[in-house]
Amino acid sequence: MPKIVVSLFNAALILLAFGLAPAQAQLARTWVSSFGNDANDCNRPTPCRTFQRAHDNTLPSGEISILDPGGYGSVRITKTISIINDGIGEAGMLVSGNATGILIEAGPSDRISLRGLTIKGIPFGNSEGIWVDTALSLTIENCVIRNVTFDGITIMTANPATVIISNTLLADNDAAINVVPNNFLNVVLHRVEMYSNQSYGFNAAPGEYTSATISESVAANNGKAGFRAIFTTDMHLLRSVAFSNGEWGVIAQFQAVVRMSQNVIVNNGFGEWNYTDGAQIISYGDNIGFTSGNSSSQALKR
Numbered sequence: 001m002p003k004i005v006v007s008l009f010n011a012a013l014i015l016l017a018f019g020l021a022p023a024q025a026q027l028a029r030t031w032v033s034s035f036g037n038d039a040n041d042c043n044r045p046t047p048c049r050t051f052q053r054a055h056d057n058t059l060p061s062g063e064i065s066i067l068d069p070g071g072y073g074s075v076r077i078t079k080t081i082s083i084i085n086d087g088i089g090e091a092g093m094l095v096s097g098n099a100t101g102i103l104i105e106a107g108p109s110d111r112i113s114l115r116g117l118t119i120k121g122i123p124f125g126n127s128e129g130i131w132v133d134t135a136l137s138l139t140i141e142n143c144v145i146r147n148v149t150f151d152g153i154t155i156m157t158a159n160p161a162t163v164i165i166s167n168t169l170l171a172d173n174d175a176a177i178n179v180v181p182n183n184f185l186n187v188v189l190h191r192v193e194m195y196s197n198q199s200y201g202f203n204a205a206p207g208e209y210t211s212a213t214i215s216e217s218v219a220a221n222n223g224k225a226g227f228r229a230i231f232t233t234d235m236h237l238l239r240s241v242a243f244s245n246g247e248w249g250v251i252a253q254f255q256a257v258v259r260m261s262q263n264v265i266v267n268n269g270f271g272e273w274n275y276t277d278g279a280q281i282i283s284y285g286d287n288i289g290f291t292s293g294n295s296s297s298q299a300l301k302r
Contacts, residue, residue, distance in 0.1 A: 028062045030054040034070030051075035051083060051093070066091045066116075076103045077112055077135075085116030092118030095148060097125035106135045108159040115141040121148035121173075129153055129173065132163065140165045147171075151178040152197070160184040171195040176222070179204040179212065179233075186210075192217040194226070201226045201245070204233040204256075212236070220244055226268065229256035229279070237263055244268065249289065252279035265289035 030042035031054070038053040040046040048054045050073040054064045063082040066072070069089030085091040095101045101119035104112055112135050121127035129145040129152040132138055138161070145152040145168070152170035155163055160183050167190075170176035176194035179187055185206060194201035194217070201219025204212050205228075212235040219226030219242050226242030229235040230253040237258060242249030242265045249265035252258045252275040261284040265272040272289045275281045 026057055026059045026062075028059050030058045030062065030064050031067055032064060032070075032072050033067040035068070055081060055083075060110075074099055074101050074103070076105060078106055080106065080110040080112065082113035083115070083117065084113070087116065090118050091116065092120070092144075094120055094122050095127040095129075096122045098127070099125075100128040100131045101145070101148070102130045104130070104132045104135050104138065108134060109136050110134075111136055112138045113141075114139070114143060117143045119143070119145045119148065119152075121146070126150060129170075132157055132161075134158055135161055137162045138164070140168055142166075143168045145170045145173065145176075148173045151175045153177045155179045155181055155185065155187065157181045157185055158183055162186045162188075164188045164190075165192050166190040167192075169193045169195075170197065172197065174198045175200045175203050176219070177202045179210060180206060181210060182207045184209055187212045189214040189217050191215075194219045194222065196221045197223065199224045200228050201242070203228045204235065205230045206232055208232060210234070214238070214240055216240060218243070219249075222246065225249070225251045226265075227251075227258075228253075229258050230254045231256060233257070235259070237261075239263065241265070242268060242272075248272070248274050250281065251275070252281050253277050255279060257282065260284065260287055263287045263289075 031044050031047040033047035036047035036049040038049045040048050042048040042054045042057045052075045060079045066085045093101050119129045126149040128150045129148045132155045152173040176197045201222045209232045215238045217240045221244050223246045225248040226245040227250045233256040235258045237260045239262045245268045247270045249268040250273040254277045256279045259282045266289040
């Protein structure tokens with residue numbers, strides 16, 4: 001037998017003896033299926049079973065696609081990647097036991113995209129929906145986050161970042177969206193629904209300057225305020241609804257600025273809007289509401 005063939009044969013025996021196999025190459029697009037197996041390479045004919053296995057086998061800037069409805073487990077994202085469900089049915093995860101559904105700890109130049117996913121907490125220990133620690137940008141589209149113990153989405157970025165959330169439902173969490181970055185953040189909400197959360201619909205309490213633009217969104221039946229801005233937050237609220245929240249429809253505190261136009265703000269527990277401690281609420285005079293006895297605050301108009 002030629003020496004080269006003998007060498008290859010011996011190498012194969014060594015791999016088998018130690019229970020090893022050659023490393024699988026990463027793919028630009030990977031696939032998950034409820035019938036998959038994490039021992040697979042995550043290719044289309046041989047899909048994986050979990051998001052984490054698919055993530056780990058996807059090249060940076062690649063994409064995870066979903067073949068059929070199912071629960072695919074929590075995932076820690078560490079690179080530029082997209083997880084895409086474009087209408088195959090429910091695809092997501094159940095979270096409990098102090099787990100986070102999607103933990104984003106990518107690099108400061110990484111871009112993440114999430115579409116069509118469901119995250120649901122179950123009553124065993126604590127749970128978090130999406131936690132954003134580090135990334136350059138994140139887009140969340142057509143997602144549902146419900147019943148987690150802590151916040152539906154927590155944004156605590158340490159680097160300058162942009163987060164865009166659209167056509168997404170957050171209900172029965174602590175806060176729907178909690179924005180507490182330690183660096184400049186630009187956050188945009190469009191057609192986001194925030195219902196029956198224990199504390200706030202949207203809460204921005206940053207350590208650094210945050211620009212929040214919210215349009216055509218609804219915050220209703222939340223335990224505290226529908227929309228809250230404090231510290232170095234500059235919020236623009238346009239064509240949105242704050243209805244039947246436990247405290248205020250909109251509140252600004254500690255130097256924050258909220259600019260409002262064409263909103264409906266009615267039937268909130270303490271009143272429709274309020275600003276304290278050097279904050280400002282600037283109304284363009286075309287909002288509807290302010291009817292539930294909020295005598296402690298007045299709109300600044302121009």
